[in-house]
Amino acid sequence: MQRRTTATSLVAMGALAALVLSGCGSAPATPTSTDAQASDFLPCAVSDLTGFNDNDFNELTLDGVKAAAAKIGVTPKSSESSAEDQYAGNIDALISQGCDLLVTVGFALATATRDAATANTDVNFALIDSAVSNDDFSPLVLDNVKPVLFDTAQAAALAGYLAAGATKTGVVGTYGGMPFPSVTVFMDGFADGIDRYNATNGTTVKLVGWDKKAQDGQFIGSFDDQVKAKTLTAGLLDQGVDIIMPVAGTLFTASVQEMIDRGIDGAVIGVNSDAYVSTPEFQKYYLTSVLKNLTKAADEVTTAAADGNFDNTAYVGTLENGGVGIAPTHDWESKLDPKLLDQVKQLEADIISGAFVVTSPSSPK
Numbered sequence: 001m002q003r004r005t006t007a008t009s010l011v012a013m014g015a016l017a018a019l020v021l022s023g024c025g026s027a028p029a030t031p032t033s034t035d036a037q038a039s040d041f042l043p044c045a046v047s048d049l050t051g052f053n054d055n056d057f058n059e060l061t062l063d064g065v066k067a068a069a070a071k072i073g074v075t076p077k078s079s080e081s082s083a084e085d086q087y088a089g090n091i092d093a094l095i096s097q098g099c100d101l102l103v104t105v106g107f108a109l110a111t112a113t114r115d116a117a118t119a120n121t122d123v124n125f126a127l128i129d130s131a132v133s134n135d136d137f138s139p140l141v142l143d144n145v146k147p148v149l150f151d152t153a154q155a156a157a158l159a160g161y162l163a164a165g166a167t168k169t170g171v172v173g174t175y176g177g178m179p180f181p182s183v184t185v186f187m188d189g190f191a192d193g194i195d196r197y198n199a200t201n202g203t204t205v206k207l208v209g210w211d212k213k214a215q216d217g218q219f220i221g222s223f224d225d226q227v228k229a230k231t232l233t234a235g236l237l238d239q240g241v242d243i244i245m246p247v248a249g250t251l252f253t254a255s256v257q258e259m260i261d262r263g264i265d266g267a268v269i270g271v272n273s274d275a276y277v278s279t280p281e282f283q284k285y286y287l288t289s290v291l292k293n294l295t296k297a298a299d300e301v302t303t304a305a306a307d308g309n310f311d312n313t314a315y316v317g318t319l320e321n322g323g324v325g326i327a328p329t330h331d332w333e334s335k336l337d338p339k340l341l342d343q344v345k346q347l348e349a350d351i352i353s354g355a356f357v358v359t360s361p362s363s364p365k
Contacts, residue, residue: 153362172206191210
């Protein structure tokens, strides 16, 4: 396939792009399957600023691309970014190397993905956890860009139900990094889960930090201010909160540290990946985590493209297709009433069947 190698012009990424932190270098991945058939299809991946060793978005996504590449018998190419102004250049460099599908990770790469896709209509793109938009943020649909999205409200509802059943004080909390839809969708689901628990069990567990009806709550203003996250956590603890779901990247560690400093027997709920695995030094503080199954999604999308089945219809991860879920309760399981765990399983079944509908204006359509 003939490729265009002229670099697309870099435009300002906008407010969303400034929120993601950095990684550096580049590293090709190696397929592990010995039974795969050779293919001329070349999948590639570009990380955001946290790099491919983040135990989170980028690494999990690359694992999915690697899994697909192993099945088709090729060695994928990948490129990490150490600054926001490298996104466009890294994408263009991979296009010049003959990539058929570029998997770009996170909303920070949305503008660079859009521009590269517009300039290279013979190359396909899968944009993880975001869709492309115009400069005014109005929706944009491109034939060669597939948004890979996750209805995390469904999984967060399970976490909210679990938190409501596990709290000893009757007060649970949440806060976000910044009030983006990819953040507030967690908080909406969390609120629905708590409400469902109260309706089912005749309780009055209170949520602090998010008002779903008003779509307003507590936010750090960034995803990297550990000091402010610790201070905000202190305010939640002062209100009697003993279980917190921070939707703010790695800032959940600041919440754990505040609990440790105060000697509070509380818990934190992770988001995106299983915090018990990614940050094991605080294992006893993790009630569960709300998961985006990025590896599964990246594998499925890449495999479909290799099979000639690429389309621009959004992939939406749900409880039903396994794109979202919650992590095991790990060390907390022995502390929880088995009835509560059974109720969480029933809630999952009810969400999948449609018997209970989790709502959020931020859920992907």
